Amino acid sequence: MFNNLQEFYNFLPMILIGTGILISVTVELFSKKSLTFLSWFSIVLFFLVGIISLWNIDSKSVILQNMVATGGYVNIFYALFSFTGMIVCLLSIDYLKKYEALFGEYYILLQTSILGMMLMAAAKDLFVIFLGLELMSVSFYVLAGINRKRGNAIEASLKYFLLGAFATGFVVYGIALIYGTSQSTSIDVIASKFVELSGNLLFISGVLLFLIGFSFKIAAFPFHMWVPDVYQGSPSTVSAFFSTAGKTAAFSAIIVSLFALFTSGASKIITPYLSVISVLSMFFGSIVALSQTNIKRMLAYSSIANAGYLLIGLAASNSEGIAGVIFYLTAYSLMNLGAFGIVSIIESKEEKNLEINDYAGLSNKQPLLAGLLSLLMFSLAGIPPFAGFFGKYYIFMAAIKSDLTILAILGVLSSVISVYFYLRIVVLMYFKESDLELGLYKSNSGLLALFISVLLIIILGIFPGSFLNIINSAL
Amino acid sequence: MTITIEYYLILSAFMFIVGVAGVLTRRNAIIVFMCIELMLNSANLTLVAFSSYLGSSVGQLFVFFVMTVAAAEAAVGLAIIIAIFRNKLTVNIDDINILKW
16 A cells, blocks of 8 residues: 555545544544534644645655655645634534534534545546545535525535536546546546547547536536525535635646646647636626625625636646645635634524625624624735735736736736625725624634634735745645 | 447437436426436446446446445435425425525
8 A cells, every 4th residue: 555654644634534534423423422522623633634734745755556646735735625624613613503503423524525625636546536526525515404404504405416416427427538538547647648639529528528517616607506505505614614625625626637737738728618717707706796685695706706716827727827726725715714704703593694784883893803804805805915915916927927818807807896895895894884783692713713814814915925935846 | 230339428428418408407306316317327338338448447446436426425415305305395496496596
């Protein structure tokens, strides 16, 4: 299995998560009061895995019969997934109590889905991508409906399940056609044959079906219809997890598959597809978000628009683009965790306080939350001293460098539109009054999670260069 | 007459299209789910056909993974459909629309 001890250490993050899952299942099975233990166990586990991944970032290797890569940008993704998981666990502790959804499975499913994401990011073979994708998705279907007595949650779960499984069908059929024409499932072998096979109709339809399946998962335009409903119906902390870790994982799998193509220059073949769906999702997301009244739906449409910005970085098909995408994914994860985190704290029982108008006058009632939310909204809108600005900047620069200037201009235009609906919330919070009683639940762990994400956004905004250097040296 | 690989590919492509059309047009959640299984099985047929054509066992191995995953998905999916039936006493997708579809 492993040729030496170093390879074992490189694989340690996944082994730890796997062990964690087994321990959690056993504890959940035999103990009646396991919830507190499971939540803090997951937080510690995710923190440890994140630290170990960052520690091992330099030791690149390909292990397990050329199935799994370790080190480099793979470990950045590991760290991103586990820290996202940690923040979501911190937010969930009090949120689950608020809804009396005291299920230990919640934390186990978070762990299994993160194991699936790690497999996707580390994949060197279509086998592993498929298994990781399914491990993640099946856990997500259950997580969306974890609060099974609430109609909205179970409905979101059904919609996510039907459309997610539909997308899986595309991915599997695409993989079957790719395997048949290239005679291999190894990503490196397929990439080396990509140019000679690019005239083969079966192969190209396989690649397109594969990309269509993943466009569902990243919530790009023609395949976005599940996003608003699922984000609105699922528990807010779970929506936070879908929109950050879920999207990052789908992008990591696309990056893994495309990265092998860069050396041969064959990635230019799929640039038109990526450019078209990126422009469509940017404008669709930003324009429809303008008319939303529910804050979770608004964040869902903003997530569609952000998938568009990220696709620009992939369409640029150079290493600057990939570095920009990884930077923006990090920034976007932190921003969305913060935004959905605040939504989950302000939300009260029976899904009250989810309308954008409920945020009017928040600066008087909850000055701290209002301040944090305006910071996050400024960052999402892409206003300079925060991380969101630099993420977009790096992506647009990469697009200009590979002669996709029009794409960069359209991206800037779309982010100008999006400033309106992000700043509308800030204006409501500070310049409108409202008599509405919010009836907040105190959540100290939730506040801790918010502080961590906002602090990291500010640090990334002040020192964007040093993080970009880490990414560049890891590519 | 020998059955060449093209026949298998055409049959599986046909099955895939039937599956996609079924997902897009049928309104009963269980039938939609059956159509998704049909899509997965058409991919399985393609994999097995290619595997025997190329003389490599990788495709057949993949089929076992796909079947296992499809079984896991079926377990979760049917559980979700049962939960929604208890909640609303229907599995018709058009009636399940508190959220905008």
